[in-house]
Amino acid sequence: MGHRVEPGLYQIGNPTAESPVLASANYTLSFDALRSALAGFDAYILVLDTNGINVWCAAGKGTFGTGELASRIETTGLAGIVTHRKIIVPQLGAPGISALEVQRRSGFRVEYGPVRASDLPEYLRTGKATSEMRRVQFPVRDRIVLAPVELVHVALPAIVIAAVLWFLAGPVAALAAIAAVFAGTVLFPVLLPFIPTRDFSTKGLLLGGVVAIPFAAAFASGSALPGWAALIAAITPLLIMPAVTAYLALNFTGSTTFTSRTGVKKEIFRYVPVMTFMAVSGIILGIVLGVTRLLGVI
Template sequence: NIWCAAGKGSFCADEIALQVLRDRLDQVVSHRELILPQLGATGVAALELKKKCGFAGIFGPLRAADIRRFLANNKKADESMRAVTFSLGERLVLVPVEISLAWKLFALATLLIFLLSGIGPGIFSLQAAWHRGLTATGATLLAILAGAVATPLLLPWLPGRQFWLKGMQAGGIFGLAYILSLKETAWSLPGAGLWLWTVAVASYLAMNYTGSTPFTSISGVKKEMR
């Protein structure tokens, strides 16, 4: 998204100017103005953009749906066009994307889990691989649900600002519920390992949302990723 791309420097004056010059936009339109997304302001220097390609950058409304109204209003954005929201519905839009990205990692992790779970005194046991692998795969699936689904849905109610912390809390709750349901391994070393695995994976996946929210900052994200 624009917010994330601008923060990382991939949506900037140089990149925009490159596309304008490559497509010869000056030969397509008579005006020399570009409407830029508001959330890209952190990465685009409007003065530099004009120097590089001859087009002046005008920061438009927050949402593309308001562009027509923005143009009709003499290219001026009212308060509603500048207001940033992050409602439940807007957070839900992000979930399918994160699930699709996590699914590939889940498939690879499942394969490795079953292979490692079968290792034992007899070198490799299919029975152990199935039993322990299935249990660990269940923990991995719950970790994905905790980090990629529960964290954005419960975002306003999970304590703290940093996403790794929010994901850790969601993963901790999901992990605890899971190991308690196993009963025989609930209060054992394998149970503790499953819980820690769930917490770690959920915390990692939750950090993917740092570039999709309207309240994170570049410096804060860099600090969190360390």
């Protein structure tokens, strides 16, 4: 992996024995964000070994943790390099760090810095993080950055399914598959705060439903079907597409900055059965439609 920094103690500027010490993860982007935020300051950066994972994720897993921090302070001989006994830990490292335990083991007092490295200059000047600096946000910029990652993750199965649908049901059906996946992986993250309801699954069902409407209309009006068949043709995308979009939307929970495990679990038990029912019944309807057409009934 090319995203790792060697763990240890690094210098920024020309630090003295009184300069602040800031802890970071050995993930390149974390380290670089910290380094550029500290430009012009004299400081030490204590890089912990988090297997190249960013601070928040690593803290959740415990690799950015009490034990690693205490032992890294020990192995770098930090106590002999600085005269003070204070280490500034990024706030999002707190899920892995027991400040009390670090102090007991290493003698260093943990102070939690701001969430974002960009607030560090102000924090270092004033010695205090404002409540604004302590809040995690999830702005549109961050959500857009995630969209390609989500899309790439499901791109291959989506393309395969679209190709199969093209053969079985034509290009509009293939496009419907792509649209449902695109809605769940790209539109959903971007529109997240604007879609009604709080649950990701219901947001996804609504978004998928809206995206499915033109396809339902196209299927119903196409190829001069009798009334009942046109109805089935319209219902099929309205069942399958929202289910797909909602499932992808639910899977976006882990990428966000605010979903609790209790809530996500509740969502899984509440809505995955609904999604499954919708998808399965939609597929059955689609097959019925295809078979009747093959048999020349319509």
